[in-house]
Each structure stands twice: as C-alpha cells, then as structure tokens.
Amino acid sequence: xxxxxxxxxxxxxxxxxxxxxxxxxxxxxxxxxxxxxxxxxxxxxxxxxxxxxxxxxxxxxxxxxxxxxxxxxxxxxxxxxxxxxxxxxxxxxxxxxxxxxxxxxxxxxxxxxxxxxxxxxxxxxxxxxxxxxxxxxxxxxxxxxxxxxxxxxxxxxxxxxxxxxxxxxxxxxxxxxxxxxxxxxxxxxxxxxxxxxxxxxxxxxxxxxxxxxxxxxxxxxxxxxxxxxxxxxxxxxxxxxxxxxxxxxxxxxxxxxxxxxxxxxxxxxxxxxxxxxx
Amino acid sequence: xxxxxxxxxxxxxxxxxxxxxxxxxxxxxxxxxxxxxxxxxxxxxxxxxxxxxxxxxxxxxxxxxxxxxxxxxxxxxxxxxxxxxxxxxxxxxxxxxxxxxxxxxxxxxxxxxxxxxxxxxxxxxxxxxxxxxxxxxxxxxxxxxxxxxxxxxxxxxxxxxxxxxxxxxxxxxxxxxxxxxxxxxxxxxxxxxxxxxxxxxxxxxxxxxxxxxxxxxxxxxxxxxxxxxxxxxxxxxxxxxxxxxxxxxxxxxxxxxxxxxxxxxxxxxxxxxxxxxx
Numbered sequence: 001x002x003x004x005x006x007x008x009x010x011x012x013x014x015x016x017x018x019x020x021x022x023x024x025x026x027x028x029x030x031x032x033x034x035x036x037x038x039x040x041x042x043x044x045x046x047x048x049x050x051x052x053x054x055x056x057x058x059x060x061x062x063x064x065x066x067x068x069x070x071x072x073x074x075x076x077x078x079x080x081x082x083x084x085x086x087x088x089x090x091x092x093x094x095x096x097x098x099x100x101x102x103x104x105x106x107x108x109x110x111x112x113x114x115x116x117x118x119x120x121x122x123x124x125x126x127x128x129x130x131x132x133x134x135x136x137x138x139x140x141x142x143x144x145x146x147x148x149x150x151x152x153x154x155x156x157x158x159x160x161x162x163x164x165x166x167x168x169x170x171x172x173x174x175x176x177x178x179x180x181x182x183x184x185x186x187x188x189x190x191x192x193x194x195x196x197x198x199x200x201x202x203x204x205x206x207x208x209x210x211x212x213x214x215x216x217x218x219x220x221x222x223x224x225x226x227x228x229x230x231x232x233x234x235x236x237x238x239x240x241x242x243x244x245x246x247x248x249x250x251x252x253x254x255x256x257x258x259x260x261x262x263x264x265x266x267x268x269x270x271x272x273x274x275x276x277x278x
Numbered sequence: 279x280x281x282x283x284x285x286x287x288x289x290x291x292x293x294x295x296x297x298x299x300x301x302x303x304x305x306x307x308x309x310x311x312x313x314x315x316x317x318x319x320x321x322x323x324x325x326x327x328x329x330x331x332x333x334x335x336x337x338x339x340x341x342x343x344x345x346x347x348x349x350x351x352x353x354x355x356x357x358x359x360x361x362x363x364x365x366x367x368x369x370x371x372x373x374x375x376x377x378x379x380x381x382x383x384x385x386x387x388x389x390x391x392x393x394x395x396x397x398x399x400x401x402x403x404x405x406x407x408x409x410x411x412x413x414x415x416x417x418x419x420x421x422x423x424x425x426x427x428x429x430x431x432x433x434x435x436x437x438x439x440x441x442x443x444x445x446x447x448x449x450x451x452x453x454x455x456x457x458x459x460x461x462x463x464x465x466x467x468x469x470x471x472x473x474x475x476x477x478x479x480x481x482x483x484x485x486x487x488x489x490x491x492x493x494x495x496x497x498x499x500x501x502x503x504x505x506x507x508x509x510x511x512x513x514x515x516x517x518x519x520x521x522x523x524x525x526x527x528x529x530x531x532x533x534x535x536x537x538x539x540x541x542x543x544x545x546x547x548x549x550x551x552x553x554x555x556x
C-alpha cells in the first residue's frame with residue numbers, strides 16, 4: 001500500500017497530516033487528512049470521521065473547523081476524506097452540485113459515474129483499512145459526523161452501519177434528499193430514474209428502516225440560506241419520533257451555513273462523540 | 279464615508295464581518311474584516327489589531343486563526359486589515375515577497391510604490407477612524423499583534439506608538455529586516471538604497487530608540503522553515519535585554535510557520551492582550 005505524506009503540521013500538541021494514495025475502489029488518486037492527538041503508548045485512540053459538504057475537500061475542515069483542540073482534549077483521531085473521486089479522468093459536471101466535489105458518498109450505478117463514484121465502498125472499506133493502521137493503539141471504536149451533503153453522508157453511512165458507529169452528528173445536514181433539489185439531481189445522475197433505488201441512500205428512509213439507531217446530534221443555523229429548500233428536517237424528525245430514536249436536533253439562532261457555525265459548535269459535537277465513544 | 283458590508287457571519291455569539299471601502303490614503307479599494315463580540319450596552323470594548331504575513335489577506339486569520347472564541351471570552355474587537363494596497367492600478371511585482379500582499383506596513387518613498395503603498399498612514403490614521411465607529415462603546419484602548427511580516431508590522435507600529443498600544447504580540451515575526459533577505463529586497467524597493475532611511479522601519483532599531491516599550495510577547499516555532507534566514511531574533515532580544523524591556527520570547531517545539539501554530543497559541547496571546555488592555 002503506497003501512501004505518501006503531502007504535508008504535516010503540529011497543532012494543539014497533535015499532528016494534522018495530509019496524505020495521497022491511489023484508490024483501487026475509485027480508480028484515481030485521492031487525498032485525505034488525519035489528525036492524531038498527542039498520546040501515551042498505552043492510551044487507546046478512537047476515530048471520528050468527518051465528511052465535508054458540496055465543493056469542499058479535506059482542507060475546509062482541517063483549516064476552518066477549529067476542532068483540533070477538542071480532538072486533542074478527548075484524544076480522538078479525526079479522518080477527513082475528500083468529497084468525491086478527483087482528476088482529469090474522472091467524470092464531472094459543469095455545476096458544483098454534481099460530479100467532483102459532490103459525490104453524495106454513495107455507490108453510483110449509472111454511466112459515466114459508476115466507473116469512479118463508489119464513495120460508500122471507499123469510505124467503509126478501503127479507506128478505513130488504511131486509516132486504522134495510521135492510528136497508534138486504535139481502540140476499534142468509531143463515530144461519524146459531517147456538514148451539509150457530508151452531514152447526509154454521516155447519517156446514511158452511520159445508519160447503514162449502526163453496530164460500527166457509536167454516534168452520528170451533523171451540521172446543517174440534508175436529511176431527505178429524495179424530496180429536495182440537490183438530492184433529486186444527484187440521485188437521478190448517479191442512480192438513475194427508478195426512485196425505488198434512491199431509498200437505499202436517503203437518510204430519512206434509512207432511519208425508518210434502521211433496527212438500532214445510534215445516538216444522533218444535529219445542529220442547524222436559523223440564518224442558513226439552504227435551509228428551506230434543501231435541508232428541511234420535518235420528515236426526518238417525524239420518523240425519529242415514531243421510532244423513539246435518540247435524536248437531538250438543535251436550532252441555533254442567527255447562524256448560517258458556513259464553517260463559522262461549525263467552529264462555534266464543534267466543541268459540543270466532540271463532547272457528544274467523546275461521551276458515546278467511551 | 280462609504281463602507282460596504284461584503285459578508286457577515288455569526289460566530290461564537292459575535293460577528294465576523296468583511297467590509298470594502300475606498301481608501302484615500304492608498305488610492306484604491308480596500309477590504310478589511312472586523313470581529314465584534316456579543317456585548318451589553320454598557321460594556322466597553324477594546325480593540326486588538328491583527329496584521330497578516332506575506333501573501334495573505336484578511337481571510338487567513340478570520341478563517342484559520344481560531345481566535346474568535348477568545349475574542350468573545352475577553353470581549354475585544356479584532357480588526358484584520360489587508361496586507362497591502364490592491365488592484366489593477368496598484369504597482370506589483372512578479373514575486374510574492376514584494377508588491378501586493380507584501381507591503382511591510384510602511385510608507386513607501388520610491389516610484390512606483392509611493393503612489394499607493396502608504397500602509398503605515400492607512401493603518402494608524404484612516405482605518406482606525408473607520409473602525410472606531412464600528413465598535414459599539416469603544417473603550418479607546420488598543421493593542422496590536424501579527425504574523426511574520428505582520429508580526430514585524432505589529433512591532434514597528436506598536437513601537438512607533440507606544441502610548442497608543444497597550445501591548446504588542448507576534449507569531450514568528452521578522453524582527454530585524456534591514457539584515458535579512460525579505461527586508462533588504464522590500465526596503466530597497468519601497469525606501470531606496472539609503473539604508474539610513476531603513477532604520478525608521480526596522481523593529482530592532484525602533485526598539486533600541488523607543489522611550490517606553492509596551493509589553494511584548496512573541497511565539498516562534500522551532501520547525502519554521504523561515505526561521506534561520508528571515509526571522510532570527512538574536513539582535514532583537516539583545517536590544518530588549520539592554521533596555522530591560524518587557525519582552526517574552528517563547529520557542530515552541532515542533533511548530534512551523536503555518537496558521538496551525540497560530541491556532542494553537544492564539545488563546546495565550548489573547549490572554550496576554552486582555553491582561554494588558556484591562
């Protein structure tokens with residue numbers, strides 16, 4: 001396995017490192033970042049996954065998420081994958097809400113996307129096998145979080161693997177993409193027009209069908225421009241209530257869709273993950 | 279006075295706002311950012327200036343400095359100017375260490391730079407007159423900090439105005455540019471070849487000549503690639519010792535020249551400024 005270090009920086013006593021590797025699942029070179037806390041030899045380290053939103057790569061959370069002080073405090077590793085396959089040989093779209101930077105973290109079944117857009121398999125199989133080996137004294141415990149499209153990714157991957165992820169959290173997540181514009185556009189392209197196949201990648205449907213739901217914590221700003229059309233939570237919360245799932249949905253007054261909101265509440269999210277990973 | 283709001287975001291209960299205005303000192307449009315903490319009507323707010331390094335603009339510290347939680351905690355406003363005049367009509371150089379993004383925060387005397395590069399006057403006269411009015415209940419107390427070239431800017435502006443600035447701090451500052459390559463190149467261009475004129479903009483010389491030195495706090499990483507050639511502190515510290523100036527110089531093991539270092543120690547710097555601004 002050929003993993004190259006692109007850059008590494010000390011921060012809050014830990015290290016923030018960017019790696020490059022060739023993904024056999026995605027058929028392209030991929031970048032990811034990993035924060036490792038300063039630890040002793042005997043201390044076990046758990047792993048929190050962060051999935052970013054449309055147009056982002058690993059830098060957005062690494063540089064603007066303000067999470068490192070909490071990851072060091074709670075002694076957790078943080079894995080930050082890219083948001084899609086990348087490169088000149090990878091299918092793309094002229095708009096920012098489809099193609100590179102906009103994978104929706106699913107396995108595409110349609111041409112031309114299916115050649116590279118197998119992000120679900122990459123994130124649940126290939127990339128973990130790499131990252132587990134980069135964490136000294138990995139505890140085996142994992143949780144997952146994300147923002148917007150990445151918040152939806154965290155919900156779907158977490159709800160498809162409830163035994164694996166001890167907790168799920170999200171900032172301003174898409175929760176019901178089969179009924180919203182971004183989701184409709186992406187699912188039509190990646191999965192085709194048979195809407196029955198869409199339900200396997202829709203967080204609200206997965207929540208309805210999930211046998212054991214991990215604790216879920218969601219933060220949504222009231223000044224978020226995407227809220228009304230793309231992020232409406234009513235169906236998701238209604239499903240959670242029906243199932244008596246452990247879902248905490250927090251609306252925060254005046255906060256928008258940006259990383260400034262994430263920075264403000266990331267400490268609360270890490271405290272939540274820490275409690276679930278103990 | 280025509281000041282336009284470019285964008286504003288709520289963060290840590292305060293607001294991070296980017297403004298645009300036409301500077302009559304610099305003869306061009308300028309951007310700056312201002313963080314305002316959440317306050318009560320009766321609470322007085324002091325002002326901390328942040329000056330960024332070569333190639334940066336206001337976004338680097340706004341987005342990557344991780345300072346907002348401390349600015350809110352201590353209830354200080356934070357002004358983040360750009361690093362030079364900007365625009366198609368402003369003189370520039372093909373290299374990143376001269377011209378736009380590299381003003382050294384001085385008043386240029388040479389063509390073509392002198393038409394726009396009057397950053398010292400802009401930062402000490404025009405921009406304060408704007409920013410004072412944007413701060414509700416401004417206390418009248420100010421301090422100044424910065425990074426690399428901006429660390430040198432904080433030192434020079436602070437040492438030229440010791441009655442005005444209650445404290446100076448810096449990350450990885452240039453301290454003696456008349457004897458280092460970046461400084462030699464920039465001062466030759468902006469100030470000409472008469473090195474006597476350079477001393478008026480050299481932090482170590484200004485420290486030697488300053489009657490009352492404000493408290494100074496400097497953090498320097500040991501893994502900083504620019505340290506040996508550009509940032510050497512020996513002359514500055516020797517001058518500080520001779521004058522018995524209140525200078526704390528902290529070397530931090532393994533940290534580099536990036537904003538990851540700033541993020542790690544910005545809380546300590548804000549605690550220092552807060553203590554001096556009380």
